[in-house]
Amino acid sequence: MNLYNLNKSHLKEIKSQSFKLEKDIQQLVEANLQMLFGLDFVKTEFQLNGLRIDTLAFDSQSDAFVIIEYKKGKSFSVVDQGYSYLSLLLNNKADFILEYQEQTGKMLKKQEVDWSQSRVLFVAPQFTTYQKQSIEFKDLPFELWEIKKYENDLIMLNLHKSSSQVSVNTISNQDERVEQVSKEIKVYTEEDHLAKASEVTKELYFDLKERITALDEVEVNPVKQYIGFKIGKKVFCDLEIQKKQLRVRINLKKGTLEDYKILFRDVSEIGHWGLGDYEAVVTPETDLDYLMSLVKQSYNVYGS
DSSP states (O other), rough: OEEEEEEEEOOOOOOOOOOOOOOHHHHHHHHHHHHHHEEEEEEEEETTTEEEEEEEEEETTTEEEEEEESSSSOOOOOOHHHHHHHHHHOOOOOHHHHHHHHOOOOOOGGSSSSSGGGGGEEESOOOOHHHHTOOOTTTTOOOEEEEEEGGGGEEEEEEEEEOOOOGGGGOSSOEEEEEEHHHHHHOOHHHHHHSSSSSSHHHHHHHHHHHTTTSSSSSEEEEESOEEETTEEEEEEEEEEEESOEEEEEOOOOOOOTTTOOOSSSSSTTTTTSSSSEEEEETTTSSSSHHHHHHHHHHHHHHH
C-alpha cells in the first residue's frame, strides 16, 4: 500500500521503512495492545512445555485468551504454528489461568473463560501468498495482521480477511491437534445466530444491521452469544437473535443513556449476555428510528 501526504493539491509519497528486529514489532504492539487490538496484556515470552508464546493477551469482551506471534521473515507455517499454540492452550488451561492471575493480580476461574473463542494473531510486515491462502477457511481461529512502518513515525496495521465459505473440517487426514482444536474452538458467524430465527426476526435483524452499519467505520463481530457492532476496537452495541425477537444491548453505563421513551431497561444488576447496562426487546412494532437515536449515543462515545 502506498501512502501520500497531501499539501494543498500536491502529493508527496511517504516512504516505507523496515523494522530492524522482530523484537521491535513485539515491543511496539505490547506497548499499544489495547489501542491496536482492544486486548489486555498478560505476559511477554510465556514459555510452557517447550513452546514460547511471544505475547499472551486476554480479550475481556469475549472472555478468551489470545496468543500473538510476531514474524519478520516469511518462512514459517501459519497453520502448523497456530494449531500448536491452541493445542498448548487447551491442554494446559490451568497454567494459563494461573499465569493470568499472577501477572494481572485478578481472579479468573476456569469456567469464566470462553475457551471456544481462543485465537492466534500473527503480526508481520508481510505475508506470502501461500500463507494467506493457507487460512482461506471461514472457521480458522487465526488472524494475519500486516504491520508497516513509514517515515515520520507512521504505522499502518491491516488485517487479511478471508472471504471463503469453506470449512476447515472438510479437509481429510487431519492430525490430532486439528481435531482437538476444531472440537473445542469455534469461529462464529452471522449464520450461526440466524439459524434459529424466524423469517420475521431475520428480516428485522437485517433491517437493524443495515441501519447500524450505515454509521461510519462500523465492523460486524459475531461471537458466541451475540453479534457485536464495533467502532474501532470497542463494541458499542450488540444484538442477540432469538426465534421471535431480538434483544439489543447498548454499551453504556447505568444513568448515561438519554431514553425519554424508556425503551431500554436497566440490566446492570441482572445476569445477561453482551456489554453495557441497557437492554431492549425489539419486535417489528419497535420504532427503529428512535432505537437508532439511542444506539448512536453509544456509537458517539466510542467513536469520538
